[in-house]
Amino acid sequence: MDRQDRDGLPAYERIKAEIRTRIREGEWGPGDPIPGESELAASFGVSRLTAHRALRELAREGVIERRRRRGSRVAVRTGRDIVLEIPRIERLVAELGAVYELRLLARRTLVPPAEIRARLELAAGERALHLLLLHLADRRPFQLEDRWINLLAVPAAADADFTAIAPGSWLLEHVPWSEAEHVIAAENADPATAAALGIRPGEAVLVIERRTRNRNRVVTWARFRHPGASYRLATAFAPRS
Amino acid sequence: MDRQDRDGLPAYERIKAEIRTRIREGEWGPGDPIPGESELAASFGVSRLTAHRALRELAREGVIERRRRRGSRVAVRTGRDIVLEIPRIERLVAELGAVYELRLLARRTLVPPAEIRARLELAAGERALHLLLLHLADRRPFQLEDRWINLLAVPAAADADFTAIAPGSWLLEHVPWSEAEHVIAAENADPATAAALGIRPGEAVLVIERRTRNRNRVVTWARFRHPGASYRLATAFAPRS
DNA sequence: CCACGAGATTTGCATATACATATTCCGCTG
């Protein structure tokens, strides 16, 4: 691009990498001040805007904190939350090296019971799509999915073929933007769940509930159950702001 | 700032908001092309660089996809993962409206058993700090924490007072940067765990394991156990790239 | 001695301009 892109990296990326290295190596500890935009610009031989971009992006990534007049300093990460990524079910199974299968156990459009109606934030008497599915890994039960879909938010779901694609994947591809709330818990399998998952009643089951919103409407609510003994949800995270 | 910051927002933020709104309202669906930098610059009355910044940030946030010559389009979110935030234990308890307490059950520096040594990626014969803690919410057992800390990575941990601050929080404040892997599972409580958590043996327990790295070294490995019946880890997410 | 206001400093936003780079499109050639 310009004089010195010896690493093939843009100048602002080289500055970011340099600062990150010094923080990682402990040269600059949490709370320590780091050079300002003008100083960095001079020492790297770039314009202030380029140094500004490097610092701005580091700030957005949560690596540093910036305030006018006060300058930039290494972020103190108190209160930082841990972030956990849950892959989609097909990928999860694929990463185990197992063959993924989907079985649609039930599909009905009906007026949901009061408890579900509240979770979907639906008007009284409004109908919703209810699905019961079993996800298999190498022909063994892997996840039992109990899902309700708000047809007012996603009318196209009424015509989707959920024997071919998991509702979670279908929704990800058809709903433009969303937020979700999660509940994670453990419970002892009741007889019905035990039968569906092929375990003994009372065995520990990992339960994940997810409610997804779009445009202030609840799109879907789902409860996933995994045999606790055989299943482990392993993920990686990077700390973020 | 300039001519028109009627919302108090910078120009690039107003452009981002406008684009996000059109996507959310469905005017532009997944995969649809959106106006280019020059076009946006003209229609908003800003320079191309300002429009560029708006689009660049939206791309980084995963809202749109950009390619040279091809232009920008609304992201198709297939393969997108779900992200889940786990708050720190103190905040988790505080959000339940309960009083948080910490009880240090055991603290020893010793050569870890082989299984733990492998998890910490420690050399043979190397010593590590082992902690056993009980976290209480309103005087009731909330979480049992079994933690090992690599003293080579965090020597200062040897002198920390873990009766006053939870190891997780202490580490967040003293280790400059880190990544982690998680395992989530459900299991039936063994007698020892049941006794510590005040539940009956066999009851479902939510298990979370976390291994944290820094500078390619394992900093700490911990296993958390929650009474499954009483505890629900509720979190929210926003989809990201 | 404290309060208040005037710099000084640092980050934040925006412009105009220039050139680099990736990729598509189109037309030329065989």
Added chain:
DNA sequence: CAGCGGAATATGTATATGCAAATCTCGTGG
């Protein structure tokens, strides 16, 4: 008509410059 090469186009990076906003410091007046 297939394949190749160059033009066109949109994004990507960088410069120099100017002003805005936040906030710390210091000096002055009551």
